[in-house]
Amino acid sequence: MNLDGLTMSVLADELKSAIQAGQIQKLYQIDKTTLLFKIHTSRDNFDLIITVGASPALYLSAPLQDLPKEPSSLCMFLRKHIEGSRITSIDQINGDRIFCISIDKLEMNGSITTTKIYVELMGKYSNCIFVQDGVILESLIHVSPLMSRERSIGPKIPYELPPNTQRVSLLDFSESELLDLLRTFHQGNVENSIRNIFNGFGKPLLQELLTRAQLDGKVEFDELSPEKIQILAHVLHMVSTELKDAHGIMEYHNSNNKLVHSPIQLSTGTLEKTYETISAAIAQSVKSDGAIHTADRELEKIITNAIKKEELRHSKIQKELDDTDKMDTYKLYGDLLMINGHLQVQYESSIDLPNLLDESGNTDMMLTIPLNPQLNIIENGxxxxxxxxxxxxxxxxxxxxLDSSTTKLMYYKSILYSLSLATTRESLEEIRSECMDAGIIKKSKKPLSYKLSKTNYIHFNVPGGEVFIGRNNQQNEYLTHRFAKPNDLWFHTQDIxxxxxxxxxxNPDDDMISRVAQYAAYYSRGRDSSKVPVDYTYIKSIKKPPASPLGFVIFNTHQTMIVEPKKPEYIKE
Structure with a gap:
């Protein structure tokens, strides 16, 4: 989600009102380009995320499900300087896509150390840089002189702002001052003049400005009449005022049917959605793009790779089995050669023999049998x-x-499905533990600081009964083989x-059974289908084969119902 500098000015105000004066209690490095700050304020606790990877962003996030257990060396170093600090200010530099977060830390000797965190959200040049006394302490991305001749970034190097920060912020000037700036520093056409003077104008806001001023951005600025320049300065001041009062962000479809975002109302385009905060919009964009590699995403990647590896092994076994189609042909060749063992065929590459063993009795049909010229006919046979x-x-x-590989593939895919249902740290730890037991990942030497509960499954009441739904294979195993009673009904999607x-x-009636079958279809990979087959039977008919993986069952009798998936109305997720 690319935001311009003017939109980020609204984000800066949003962050100030939420976390300024808050204390940084914990710091995590989620991946190589992402940091998470746990911030405590007098009103609430917040998670501040800074990511400078594929989708650079700075925003307040909902608590992440799974955080790295082992801190990186960079994380350990930053914790020493950052944790316990109090945020004193959050500023946007000159209206550009650069934030400066100032934090103070009370040292053991009573002195106060000030650290400035510069968050530069400049596309592929994005970075998060920690500076003390004008010197870089550390940064998420190091830039050597070989990588950039203009600016090096690394420990013990003086910090310099990126180029092009000489432009000014639209929000810092009155209408008369804006008029003076336009008259004095215009250069080229109207569009270029605005961008050369002011930081932060993206396409949506620039187009809105020109629409309101009724100007063509390609017209040379010198061709504008004094009245037009006056109107432009007035519209610039109007936009500045609206930005100062703006909250949240709006999502539009423009004339090219592309999504654009703006903190103020646009005159053109179709309004699709309004977010109460910019952080909420950024968080949704980052999540949909998969831009942050959290520990649960890393686990998903590991399981996906295990599935691909097993699918490759499965296809290799299948190919070898396909080659066994020649088995009967080789036996026929051997029998015919043995029957004709009196013939001299040494140094011959093949021999034509009548098929005396043809089942149809057609012994006149000749077969050409390839031979090894260095062997006699008996040795070839x-x-x-x-x-x-x-x-x-x-x-x-x-x-x-092949059967073993098929079972393993189904099991791995069931683990991957379970990961999509994990909404709590406990659920993720259950899946991680299962992966360790299955040999997908190495067993952790660090034990959990808490005991995993067996009651994390979904449970709700329905008229006349209760429904229990497992979120992962461990819960499925527990519910089916330990918790359920013989006369309970068991539901599962067929081959999904x-x-x-x-x-x-x-006394479950047909209507109740049908509704629970819909719930079973909803909690499966067939959720988005219109018709899903669901098997159901009594628990007493369910058996678990010896040495079979978690959640694997067989049954000797069952019924099948075709249903449309439906989310249970009795729970909120």
Whole structure:
């Protein structure tokens, strides 16, 4: 989500009102380009995220589900200087896409150390730089002289603002001062003059300014009449006033059907959505883009790679099994060569023989059998018998390996589905623990600081009964094999990864069973389909094969219902 400098001025006010004077209690490095600050204020606790990766942003976030357990060396270094500090000011530099967050820390000797955090949201040149006494303490991204001749960034290097910060902020001037700036510093056409004088004008706000002033941005500024310049200065002041009073951000579809964002109302385009805060809009954009590699996203990546690896192994086994189609042909070749063992074929590359073993009785049909010229006919026959035996053994072991690979693929995909349902740290830890037991990831040497509960599953009441839904395989295992009673009904989507759903009711009717089947379809990968097959049976019919993975079951009797997925109306998620 690319925001211009003027929109970020509204974000700066938003951050000031929320976290200025707050204390930084904890610092996390989520990934190589993202930091999370846990901030406590007298009113509330906030999570401030600074990311300078693919989607550079600075915003207040909802609490993240899963944070790194082990801090990086950079994180440990920054914690020493940052944690416990109080935020004294949050400023935008000259209306540009640069924020300066000043923090003070009371040292053990009673002195106060001031650190300035410069957040530069400049596209691919974005960075987060920590500065003390004008010298860079550390930064998320180091820039060497070989990478940039204009500006180096790294520890113990004096901090300099990026180029092009000589322009001014629209918000700092009155209408008469804006008029003087336009008359004095205009250069080129109207559009270029505005951008050369003022920082922060993106396309949407610049187009809105020109629309209100009824000007063509491509017209040379010198061709404007004094009245037109006066109107332009007035409109600039109007926009400045609206930005100072703005809260949140609006999302529009412009004439090219592209999404644009603005903190003030636009004269053109279709309003699609309004966000109460800019942070909320940024957070949604970052989440949809997957721009921050949180620990749960890293876990998702690991599971996805495990699935790809197993799919490659599965296809290789299948290919080897396909080769066993030649098994019977090799046996036939061996039999025919043995029958004609009296023939001299040494130094021949092939031999034509009548197919005496043809099932149709057509012995006149000739077969061309490839030979090894260095072997006699008996030795060639024995070579074909060896190939036959090898393929026969491969077929037996291959079928077993293929079944095992199919089960493992289904299991890995069920873990990936479980990850999409994880909404709490406990749920993610359950999945992580399961992945460790399955050998997908290495077991952590650091134990959990709390005990995982067995009651994290979804539970709600329905008229005449109760419904229990597992969020992951561990919960599915517990609900189906330990918690449920023999006469409880068990639901699961047919051949689709999903949750185990248990219905506990004394006399469930068809309508109740149908509704719970809809819930089972909703808590599955078939959620977005219109018709999903759901199997259901009594718990007493469910069996777990020995040594099978978590959540894997078999049953000897069941019924199937085709339903449309429906979210339970009894719960809020």
């Amino acid at each position: 024995q070579a074909y018998y060896k190939l036959y035996t090898k393929l026969k053994n491969r077929m037996i072991s291959g079928r077993y390996q 990864q999903g949750s185990h759903v248990i219905l506990r009711a004394s």
